């Protein structure tokens with residue numbers, strides 16, 4: 001049985017079933033057409049290829065944009081360790097949204113959450129990971145005047161009245177039903193969801209949250225209480241999960257080093273990991289593969305190219321055709337991926353180095369940051 005919560009994702013995920021169970025909607029052609037009609041560039045590959053596949057009230061966000069009411073973006077990261085490439089996905093997509101719609105963006109760094117949820121976490125580690133993760137996030141390249149990055153432990157004073165109001169309106173039985181809390185769950189963790197809900201109230205406009213579907217539980221709580229509190233119900237746009245190297249099921253996880261590629265992995269490590277662990281849809285022998293062809297639908301290297309590393313539809317299609325027909329071997333497919341990941345990581349490393357100097361602006365002195373601290 002598949003499990004999808006903010007803290008655990010495992011098993012074979014049936015995304016259509018999740019949409020039904022969570023009560024979200026699939027992103028269909030009409031909505032894609034509408035996004036396309038407003039955006040400056042061609043639709044992002046993650047939309048074209050149905051990786052961002054589900055939503056809540058995205059149509060209302062677009063209506064608000066069209067009528068001039070506008071909207072804002074909100075996303076976040078829990079600094080539980082170094083970041084892997086899966087963690088970057090919502091940020092890459094959010095950057096595209098900010099570029100298309102030219103809107104404010106709030107990025108929450110939930111140091112409190114990770115301290116509370118991870119049994120072994122100590123505060124010094126969480127602080128160090130927060131600083132480290134912020135560099136990876138800023139390397140993506142958001143608009144410094146329209147983006148505010150904040151750590152909960154630092155910014156909490158400004159959020160606290162709304163956090164309290166949120167907590168007061170959320171009963172333990174609701175929190176238990178939505179998150180599966182148990183008697184053994186520490187009380188800080190039980191309180192925490194009210195902190196993740198509050199950035200949706202940073203502006204009176206509608207809030208659009210890009211994230212993987214594991215974060216949706218929070219927005220269900222938000223949508224129950226937002227209107228009585230005088231705010232709009234949050235909208236969300238959900239992605240699927242980048243699969244772990246070891247197979248097409250579950251999500252790439254930070255807890256198993258072999259299933260993930262870290263943003264700091266060097267070229268040799270990437271090559272070794274992909275060659276050794278990337279689950280293959282190919283046949284057992286070269287002869288058999290040439291004869292029967294491979295299966296790109298389960299091949300993790302192909303899936304990674306499709307989700308993140310090959311933007312060009314024509315090139316991707318050729319790789320898919322050649323793999324299916326047996327012309328392209330698993331080793332060759334892996335080589336294409338290895339090269340793509342390594343060039344992505346080398347560019348990322350350079351941007352990350354430059355991000356160090358930009359932290360101040362995004363967190364404290366940019367136009368939006370200053371406004372938020374002055375509140």
Ligand code: TYM
Pocket residue numbers: 006074075076077078079086087088089090108109110113196209210211212213214215239240241242243251252253
């Ligand atoms: P965290 O740090 O677990 O994950 C950060 C973001 O990455 C998404 N994600 C993935 N996306 C694709 N493939 C994967 N394998 C994968 N693994 C993780 C997550 O959905 C998330 O969007 N509590 C949050 C931090 C947070 C937040 C938010 C996230 C605070 N406010 C608002 C989204 C929106 C957390 O621990 O995320």
